[in-house]
Amino acid sequence: MxxxxxxxxxxxxxxxxxxxxxxxxxxxxxxxxxxxxxxxxxxxxxxxxxxxxxxxxxxxxxxxxxxxxxxxxxxxxxxxxxxxxxxxxxxxxxxxxxxxxxxxxxxxxxxxxxxxxxxxxxxxxxxxxxxxxxxxxxxxxxxxxxxxxxxxxxxxxxxxxxxxxxxxxxxxxxxxxxxxxxxxxxxxxxxxxxxxxxxxxxxxxxxxxxRTGLDAAQLHVLAVVTLGAVAIGALQVSVVAHAAHLGLNPGLFVAGLACGGVLASFTYGARSLPGSLPTQLAVALGLYGVLIVAFGTGPGIVISVVLVLLAGAVTGPADAIEALLIADHTPGHAQSAAFAALTTANWLGFAAGSALAGTAIDRAPLWAATTIAGAAALVAALSLVMRRGPEHSG
Known part of the structure; x- marks a missing residue:
């Protein structure tokens, strides 16, 4: 590998x-x-x-x-x-x-x-x-x-x-x-x-x-990134709340997400996956949405840890795929601004997801926050399926 x-x-x-x-x-x-x-x-x-x-x-x-x-x-x-x-x-x-x-x-x-x-x-x-x-x-x-x-x-x-x-x-x-x-x-x-x-x-x-600005394809990728970051931010808050409910240190779940992401990112760089880049990202976000919704049912410790590990794993390659998509859509002389826009999309999405989930958890059960996260990920995945992207394989 x-x-x-x-x-x-x-x-x-x-x-x-x-x-x-x-x-x-x-x-x-x-x-x-x-x-x-x-x-x-x-x-x-x-x-x-x-x-x-x-x-x-x-x-x-x-x-x-x-x-x-x-x-x-x-x-x-x-x-x-x-x-x-x-x-x-x-x-x-x-x-x-x-x-x-x-x-x-x-x-x-x-x-x-x-x-x-x-x-x-x-x-x-x-x-x-x-x-x-x-x-x-x-x-x-x-x-x-x-x-x-x-x-x-x-x-x-x-x-x-x-x-x-x-x-x-x-x-x-x-x-x-x-x-x-x-x-x-x-x-x-x-x-x-x-x-x-x-x-x-x-x-x-x-x-x-x-340089005339971002085109429609770039804006679509950035919108997907933002929705994905909303899901990640909402899940971060959700795992902390669920850990408190189970009487656990939230670091267990946060570390599980990070470890899953590290392992999957390493694997993605060493192995070529089937399908185009948009397809790979759609599958990752779709699975992430499903796993988040499952986490929202409030499972026990073992299943919760497994779910966050899997959630981290399926989104681990997302950063690489998103950057590759931006590279495919952007001429070399304008790539710095386009790549920097990924930073903005991630920060804004993460902040929005964290705020929405925090508000939901204060007023409703855990599933309300994870539904927000899961919906954001699934909408992002659906938009990739509906919009034809560049047919570059990963």
Whole structure:
């Protein structure tokens, strides 16, 4: 199973990009918990801490496609340098606000600025992966990206938790900022990124006036991604509520989802699945919807764990498939903005699903929240079945 990965990583310059982007991805796995714990420690208010995290997340969602467009216009080297410098400055500002015990709005504002300056490392890495013609190598590289996006939410909280356990929560924010800065500059120095910058500089099609916006096919993929993220966000809240009902640590179910996703992402990168990419994604989302609805019946511990493992597994390859679809629909000079739009779709969908499920659970049984999640996934799957997509196999 590792042969496909070995071949992909043997492409000159790719291993450096993969290693650097893993460090960049750690930001996503660390930042929410570091902001939450530092703000809670400083204000003794979960409401304020929640607002800090929400401000950061909303800023990431809004700014991601903007930074992607900047990459397409100014190139990856300038964009990574500008974004990482701005974000590091914003994190310093946030830490300063913590140290001087400034009012809560200052915490929220500086967190939002840090989120709005999140470097588009993922979009740049995906653009590099998309340029390789061999389908097996492209699939393996996008699967690695999806695997990392799952893995960092296991590793990141452990790092932050360890720091908080032995030191002040503010240090967790500083380490998070340092990790992001190091990863971005490591990626920026990769030969593959510099080659991309040189190629873009010599490509007249990269001029801003040639870019007219997202087309119908791209918008459909982004709508599917958003609905899928609604389902994921709603399930995350549902598993926490169900764990409390069973008297269990919710980490058991959350870890089950992540582990299922990691294993499936790895398998997808090593094996070619039958059917076109839209078909593969439709099957994954359809199965996910069914599993969520089954989880909503409130089964016992063993069946619940099995269901969340399977749910994580069927959606594990979704990140890779979605990125491959965007690559198929987007010319090279405009891919950074399109890939960055995936970030926005995921963040917005996850936030909406979490909010809807939380409201439903407060007012109704568990099945109400999982019905929302299952319906979102099934609608996304149905839209893929009804709309003819590109016939590229996975």
């Amino acid at each position: 590792v042969a496909g990965y070995r071949a992909a990583l043997a492409i000159p310059g790719v291993a450096r990009v993969v290693a650097a982007v893993l460090v960049c991805y750690l930001l996503a796995g660390m930042v929410n918990l570091s902001l939450l714990t530092s703000a809670t420690h400083a204000t003794a208010s979960y409401a304020i801490a929640g607002a800090v995290v929400a401000a950061y997340a909303a800023a990431v969602a809004v700014s991601a496609p903007i930074w992607g467009r900047v990459v397409d216009r100014r190139g990856p080297l300038w964009t990574l340098a500008a974004a990482s410098t701005a974000q590091a400055t914003a994190f310093i500002g946030y830490i300063t606000v913590l140290v001087v015990d400034a009012p809560a709005p200052s915490l929220i504002a500086t967190a939002a600025v840090a989120g709005s300056c999140t470097p588009p490392a993922s979009a740049i890495a995906k653009r590099i992966f998309a340029k390789y013609d061999d389908p097996g190598s492209r699939r393996a590289l996008f699967a690695i990206s999806g695997l990392f996006s799952e893995l960092v939410f296991v590793v990141g909280p452990l790092i932050v938790g360890g720091i908080v356990a032995i030191a002040h929560p503010t240090l967790a924010v500083a380490v998070t900022a340092a990790v992001s800065l190091a990863g971005v500059w490591w990626l920026r120095g990769a030969p593959a990124v510099r080659e991309l910058a040189a190629a873009q500089a010599g490509d007249p099609s990269a001029e801003p006036r040639r």
